[in-house]
Amino acid sequence: MPHAAFLQDLLGANIGCRYFPATNDSRLRSSSSLPFPVCYSLLSRTMALEIELISPFEIAKDLVRAVQEYALLATQSVANLFRRPLYMGDMLQQADLVGVGSLPIVVLTGLSIGALLALNSASTLQRFGGITLIGQLVSIGMVTELGPLITGLMVAGRNASGMASELGSMIVTEQIDAMRALGTDPSKKLVTPRVWATVFMLFFLTIISDLLGLTGGFLVARFLFGLDSNQYWTTAWQILVFRDVFMGLTKPVLFGFIIATVGCYYGMSTRGGTQGVGRSTTQAVVASSVLILVTDFFATKLIFALFGVR
Amino acid sequence: MAAPTLPIEDQQTTRGDGSADAVVFENVSLAFEDNVVLDGVSFRLPRGETKALFGVAGSGKSTILKMTLGLLPPDSGRIFALGEEVTQMTEQELFGVRRRVGIVFQESALFDSLNVRDNVAFRLMEEHLSDQEIDQRVSESLRFVELEHTMNMLPSELSGGMRRRVAIARAIITQPEVLLYDSPTGGLDPVTSNTIVELIMKQRDVYKTSALMVTHRLQDAFTMATHQFDKSTSQMIALPKGQRADVPMSFLLLRDGKVIFDGDARELAASRDPYIREYIS
Numbered sequence: 001m002p003h004a005a006f007l008q009d010l011l012g013a014n015i016g017c018r019y020f021p022a023t024n025d026s027r028l029r030s031s032s033s034l035p036f037p038v039c040y041s042l043l044s045r046t047m048a049l050e051i052e053l054i055s056p057f058e059i060a061k062d063l064v065r066a067v068q069e070y071a072l073l074a075t076q077s078v079a080n081l082f083r084r085p086l087y088m089g090d091m092l093q094q095a096d097l098v099g100v101g102s103l104p105i106v107v108l109t110g111l112s113i114g115a116l117l118a119l120n121s122a123s124t125l126q127r128f129g130g131i132t133l134i135g136q137l138v139s140i141g142m143v144t145e146l147g148p149l150i151t152g153l154m155v156a157g158r159n160a161s162g163m164a165s166e167l168g169s170m171i172v173t174e175q176i177d178a179m180r181a182l183g184t185d186p187s188k189k190l191v192t193p194r195v196w197a198t199v200f201m202l203f204f205l206t207i208i209s210d211l212l213g214l215t216g217g218f219l220v221a222r223f224l225f226g227l228d229s230n231q232y233w234t235t236a237w238q239i240l241v242f243r244d245v246f247m248g249l250t251k252p253v254l255f256g257f258i259i260a261t262v263g264c265y266y267g268m269s270t271r272g273g274t275q276g277v278g279r280s281t282t283q284a285v286v287a288s289s290v291l292i293l294v295t296d297f298f299a300t301k302l303i304f305a306l307f308g309v310r
Numbered sequence: 311m312a313a314p315t316l317p318i319e320d321q322q323t324t325r326g327d328g329s330a331d332a333v334v335f336e337n338v339s340l341a342f343e344d345n346v347v348l349d350g351v352s353f354r355l356p357r358g359e360t361k362a363l364f365g366v367a368g369s370g371k372s373t374i375l376k377m378t379l380g381l382l383p384p385d386s387g388r389i390f391a392l393g394e395e396v397t398q399m400t401e402q403e404l405f406g407v408r409r410r411v412g413i414v415f416q417e418s419a420l421f422d423s424l425n426v427r428d429n430v431a432f433r434l435m436e437e438h439l440s441d442q443e444i445d446q447r448v449s450e451s452l453r454f455v456e457l458e459h460t461m462n463m464l465p466s467e468l469s470g471g472m473r474r475r476v477a478i479a480r481a482i483i484t485q486p487e488v489l490l491y492d493s494p495t496g497g498l499d500p501v502t503s504n505t506i507v508e509l510i511m512k513q514r515d516v517y518k519t520s521a522l523m524v525t526h527r528l529q530d531a532f533t534m535a536t537h538q539f540d541k542s543t544s545q546m547i548a549l550p551k552g553q554r555a556d557v558p559m560s561f562l563l564l565r566d567g568k569v570i571f572d573g574d575a576r577e578l579a580a581s582r583d584p585y586i587r588e589y590i591s
Contacts, residue, residue, distance in 0.1 A: 085436075178419035181379050182433050182480075183409040185401070 069269065073191060074261045080185075080192040090193035098159050098194075099201030105154050106205045107212055110142075113150050114213030117141050118220035131225055135236035138217030143240060143248040147210035149296055152255035155202055156288040160263035163194055164284035167267025168277040176268070191268070195260040202256035203249065210248065243307040251299055255292050262288040331390070332357045332488045332520035333378055338387030339567075340373060347373050348384070349567035357487075358558050360514045360521040362531035364589070365564035371524040372416065375490040378522065379411055380404040392487055409433070412481030413490040416524075418473040420465040420480070426452070427461045430480045451479040455509055471502030478509055482517075489513060491523040495530050507533055508546050514558065515539040528590060535559040535575040563589065 118138050125131050167190060170176050179186050214236055221227040266284035270276045333355040340348045347370045355361050363371045376382040377389055380396040389397045391407050399407065420429045428435070430451055431444045439447075452458045455475035465473055474494055481489055491510060495503035507530050513519050515538055525531055536554055537546040549557065554575065561578045563571035563586060571578060571586055578590060 173422070174415045174417060174419040175421055177376070177381055178413075178415055178421070180381055180405075181408055181411075181413045181415075182436070183405045184432075184436055185405065 066269075070261070070265045073187070073265050073268065074257070076187045077192050077195040077261060077264070080188045081196065083188070085188065087189055087193050090189065091197050094193045094197035095201050097162075098155065098198050099205060102155050102158055102201070102205060103208070105158060106151055106209050109150050109154050110147065110209035110212035111216040113146050113209075114138055114142055114216030114218075115220045116216075117146065117213070118217035119224070122220065122225050126225070131221075131227060132231055132235065134217065134221045134225070134227060135232040135234070136239040138214060138221075139236035139239050140244060142210050142213035142217070144244045145296075145300075147213055148206050148248055148251035148255060149292070151202065151206045151209040152252065152259065152292045152296075153289055155198070155205065155256075156259045156292060157285055159198060160259045160266075160284040160288040161281045163260065163263030164267040164270070165277055165281045167264060168270030168280040171268065171270045172273050172277060186268070191261075191264045194264055195257060198260035199253055199256035202252040202259070206248065206252040243303065246307070247300065247303045250303070251296060254295050254299060258291045258295060259288050262291060330357075331355055332359075332392060333522060334388075334390040335374070335377075336388040336390075338377065338384045338389060340370070340377070340382070340384045346567050348377075350387070351564070351567070351569055352387075353562055353569055353572050355488075355520055355522060356558075357520050358514075358518045359560060360510070360523060360534060360558060361560045361562055362534070363522060363524045363562050363564065364526075364528070364531070367526075369564040370567055371564060372492050375413065375492050375522060375524060378488075378490060379408055379413060409484065410486055411488045411490065412484070412486035414474070414477045414481050414492060414494055416492040416496060418465070418470075418477040420473055420476060422465050424465075425461070426457070426463050426465070426468070426476050429465065429476060430483055432480065433484050447483055448479075451483040452476075454482065454512075455479045456505075471498050471506070474498065474502075474506060475509065478506070478513075482513060482519075485517065485519075487520065489519050489521040491521060491525075493524050493526065495525065495527055503527065503530065504533075508539065510534065511537060511546050512539045516541055531559070531561060532575065535561075 118134055121137050122131060122134055125133055125137070167176070170179075170190075176186050176190075179189065217236075218229070218232050221232050222229055263284045266280040266287070270280040272279070331354045335351050335353050338348055338351045339346075347368075351370070351374070353361070363374060365371050373382060377384055378391055378396070380389075380391075380399060380401075384397060387397070388395055392410055394407055396404060396407060420426075421432065424432070427445075427448050430448045434444045434447060448461065449458060452461060455478050457472060457475050457479065460468060460472065460476065465476070468476065478491075478494070489510075494506050494510065498506065510521065510523065511534055514521060514534070523531070523534075533546075535557055537548050538557060539545075540547045560574050561571065562569060563578075565585060570583065571581060578586070581587065581590075
């Protein structure tokens with residue numbers, strides 16, 4: 001089977017099952033006996049017949065529909081806050097899952113990022129005799145940018161995938177239909193608690209991450225570069241202005257909303273059994289991570305425009 | 311070959327608003343892109359009657375159940391459930407109708423993170439009833455399906471037949487006016503299937519609940535048409551031939567998205583349509 005195996009690797013398709021049974025050409029039924037060029041040429045012809053062409057218009061239509069459905073889910077998740085019933089129990093349960101569950105990963109990444117930031121910038125600062133500025137650099141970097149961003153990405157990886165797979169499994173096993181049939185709105189019962197629990201908990205997780213980042217930076221500055229503790233913490237504190245703190249605390253709210261709505265959207269739009277659940281999970285992580293990065297850029301630009309650049 | 315349809319006067323026996331019947335379908339059509347699932351389907355389910363829906367896989371039987379609850383909207387036509395036109399309702403308005411209708415899904419669709427008690431009590435918990443009342447009603451409902459001992463078990467710990475019975479308990483806990491069963495005996499052994507048929511019959515004969523039952527097993531529907539549940543002995547008894555006409559049981563056969571038969575067991579047995587004859591043989 002070397003030819004068929006090669007083509008399978010090359011095309012990423014199961015040739016024996018997908019292409020050959022579709023033709024009446026008896027030579028194609030035993031691909032292993034074909035010389036490679038003949039096999040490839042016949043395969044190309046068969047493939048050309050089977051590949052379905054999708055017009056750009058259809059792709060654009062699907063994209064618009066997806067954006068529309070996402071916007072509807074996101075809007076409903078906000079509107080549901082003002083409609084009864086409010087599922088406080090589910091909200092607390094989700095807050096525990098998202099907040100307490102993500103704490104270890106946030107602690108570790110926060111500490112590491114702060115320490116790495118200090119370590120990487122210290123050698124440059126030392127060259128210019130500015131090692132005392134290390135507290136300022138870590139503080140600004142963690143509070144305005146890295147704290148919210150890294151925490152957002154970590155929580156996205158952990159929770160957007162979790163939400164997509166959980167809701168996706170519920171879709172494919174008809175549990176969401178069962179919930180609707182039992183007179184309960186899945187948007188209120190499942191989506192809204194996840195969205196607000198994530199927004200609320202990511203806010204506090206980011207604060208924890210910022211503090212641990214500063215601590216990581218301090219450990220490097222104090223024990224590797226011999227900086228005075230008082231000097232580190234004083235400069236780290238004094239450099240922060242209202243704009244920095246505002247930026248650092250606005251971003252997790254936006255990121256939390258993105259993580260949960262994207263996770264829920266991909267979960268609720270799952271199609272195609274367990275394979276579909278896997279696809280939704282991956283898409284949720286990729287889409288939420290990309291959206292976080294894009295939103296981060298525009299949020300930073302907007303806040304700079306509102307409060308001015310330092 | 312196109313499937314034969316029922317004569318139009320047989321199909322359109324509703325009163326327009328459908329208030330006299332538990333469920334009414336009026337000329338309902340649905341297609342998923344090029345795939346026509348239902349093509350002008352019309353029937354009515356009188357109150358207190360159980361109607362068995364037959365047809366080959368993909369003929370739209372389960373779709374009919376989902377449309378009855380408004381879980382899927384039709385492309386055209388009107389659907390009434392308990393006198394209310396579900397095709398004209400918003401999702402929020404539909405929740406009111408859905409609370410009066412129970413459904414047993416094909417794969418049970420139990421919430422896998424909740425135990426049996428919470429699954430069965432789901433609707434009651436949404437209505438914020440007291441724990442004491444919930445426990446009492448869950449016990450009653452589980453006793454009906456003879457699974458009282460499974461209260462604290464998770465769905466994953468139950469067998470397929472037990473899951474199906476828990477799904478029935480969940481559907482009947484609020485004593486709905488209409489029950490929808492999607493292949494309740496599918497994939498089960500004959501003994502468990504018989505237990506479930508008996509439960510459906512009990513619901514029909516003791517509580518007089520209207521029901522639509524999707525099934526592939528003709529023998530289940532024929533058992534329901536020829537037996538009645540005896541409350542005094544708590545088991546089903548075969549009826550003598552003369553009394554079978556009194557059983558509130560009818561049959562509906564779908565083919566290529568169209569209704570090709572809608573009538574009782576006697577009419578089904580007397581049908582000369584070659585497809586129907588082949589189907590029931």
